[in-house]
Amino acid sequence: MGRVAYVNGRFVAQRDAQVSIEDRGYQFADAVYEVWSLFGGKLADSEGHFARLERSLGEIAIPMPMSRRALILVLKEAVRRNRVREGLVYLQVSRGVAPRDHPFPKTPVPPAVVITVSAVDRAASEARAAKGVGVVTTPETRWGRCDIKTVGLLPNVLAKQKAREAGAVEAWFVDELGFVTEGGSSNAWIVDRDGRLRTRDTNANILRGVTRRTLMEVIATEGLEVDERPFTPADAHAAREAFITGAGTLVLPVVSVDGKPVGEGKPGPLATKLRRLYIEQAKATAI
């Protein structure tokens, strides 16, 4: 008998099981999961795993997809249908399916639920335990690789949701030294009080924005310079102008940071000009 998966309210043959490509787990890692060990077909440590599931969901504001009682029934039914006595139960709950946009869906969607069950060979795991295993060490980089354009975007999702709730469009991440790194889906720039263009250097833990790179060429062609020196939110408040860059936003003037105006609180002349020049350059070189 083949394995059976539970997907959004239905038990289906696992080889045919599918989730939408717009599932936010797939698009943003906007999801949590739990794993229970099965002994004699029963969920081990169940209280601890349910408590952690509820906590993880709560921390990222995903509602429990159903009551704990109902979920236990579904998990047990999944175990029963798979006829597994010794094994593992995997549960994933994502924020649901919605058109791709970092913040939470404006119209709430039901969380998406996937459950799979797999068998464990207890004799083999006991044999391994009797021998013991080796480990290796690795630098703690979870998640220090913002230079990779990964779909592991949950921190960006939460930051951009915070921005939306504050009536803003983007969130700027600030590092432990108080400097702006980049936006949730864009690079961050200011024209400082002395008129210098500034954006974070790419030795920092940021995404190497393609729009950022091209804009630098445009800026050089204009005979201007970019100072890749970190700036703080206070520098942004004192700046003449600010803007963000990205394939989605192009060059987008920023008029306030944390509710406080930047410059005159309206799109600055340099940001506006750079937007125009970037679009011209992008159109001229598009293939």
Ligand code: PLP
């Ligand atoms: N930084 C982050 C975190 C992004 O997600 C993006 C784009 O989505 C950018 C910067 C801007 O990169 P690009 O100009 O290549 O679109």
